[in-house]
Amino acid sequence: MxxxxxxxxxxxxxxxxxxxxxxxxxxxxxxxxFVTVVGSNGAGKSSLLHSIAGVYAIEQGRIVIDGHDVxxxxxxxxxxxxxxxxxxxxxxxxxxxxxxxxxVLAQTRGQALRLTPGVKRGRRAQFRAALxxxxxxxxxxxxTLVALLSGGQRQALTLLMATLARxxxxxxxxxxxxxxxxxxxxxxxxxxxxxxxQQLTTLMITHNMGQALAFGDRTLMMHxxxxxxxxxxxxxxxxxxxxxxxxxxxxxxxALMDDALLLGDH
Numbered sequence: 001m002x003x004x005x006x007x008x009x010x011x012x013x014x015x016x017x018x019x020x021x022x023x024x025x026x027x028x029x030x031x032x033x034f035v036t037v038v039g040s041n042g043a044g045k046s047s048l049l050h051s052i053a054g055v056y057a058i059e060q061g062r063i064v065i066d067g068h069d070v071x072x073x074x075x076x077x078x079x080x081x082x083x084x085x086x087x088x089x090x091x092x093x094x095x096x097x098x099x100x101x102x103x104v105l106a107q108t109r110g111q112a113l114r115l116t117p118g119v120k121r122g123r124r125a126q127f128r129a130a131l132x133x134x135x136x137x138x139x140x141x142x143x144t145l146v147a148l149l150s151g152g153q154r155q156a157l158t159l160l161m162a163t164l165a166r167x168x169x170x171x172x173x174x175x176x177x178x179x180x181x182x183x184x185x186x187x188x189x190x191x192x193x194x195x196x197x198q199q200l201t202t203l204m205i206t207h208n209m210g211q212a213l214a215f216g217d218r219t220l221m222m223h224x225x226x227x228x229x230x231x232x233x234x235x236x237x238x239x240x241x242x243x244x245x246x247x248x249x250x251x252x253x254x255a256l257m258d259d260a261l262l263l264g265d266h
Contacts, residue, residue: 152183
């Protein structure tokens with residue numbers, strides 16, 4: 001279970017350039033829940049993921065993962081709970097290392113490091129089996145440098161790496177946005193299969209409204225650092241992209257009106 005309580009994140013605190021990215025945001029995810037997140041640029045979507053991962057220190061609030069209050073934990077300490085896939089396929093892998101070396105790093109993430117051979121025969125068999133499920137022939141290219149892979153292959157490898165150690169939460173930050181349509185569709189199918197098979201608690205940011213409704217159990221809409229719409233169950237069933245866009249315009253207008261009232265602009 002993931003509990004995010006009254007999260008506030010402000011950049012450039014105490015200066016004229018101060019920007020509030022997250023405003024008293026609270027969010028609970030049940031074990032195995034797959035949540036998609038949409039919102040305009042600057043809504044706070046990536047700031048939310050970075051705060052959960054420990055990239056950003058927060059000003060207020062609390063983050064609990066699997067019963068552990070990780071609010072003050074450094075990013076590396078949270079790594080054993082968290083799997084991440086980024087928008088740029090190059091960000092989740094080490095280009096100068098081979099496929100199998102990257103998989104060893106992923107498998108041992110968050111563990112104490114020891115001077116032992118990284119790639120053993122048993123691991124190679126395990127890696128081949130895991131890579132075969134991607135349907136890209138990578139199981140026969142264990143010694144290939146990751147730099148030589150295509151964007152789609154590299155993102156598929158990153159996704160496998162992020163889920164290899166069975167994280168408590170999987171964070172996907174627009175992980176298909178940089179891919180061509182065919183590769184993006186393949187990565188989304190892989191994502192859905194891995195999340196469902198491993199029952200991973202997942203938070204996925206996307207600008208693709210179709211993806212936001214076609215995948216997952218619940219869809220959140222963010223605006224100005226807050227969740228302004230939360231669709232799940234029957235409320236989500238049958239909702240179209242057109243409905244979601246209209247709802248966003250409606251809720252955003254209400255939020256703007258509330259802001260105007262608070263500022264005395266009436």
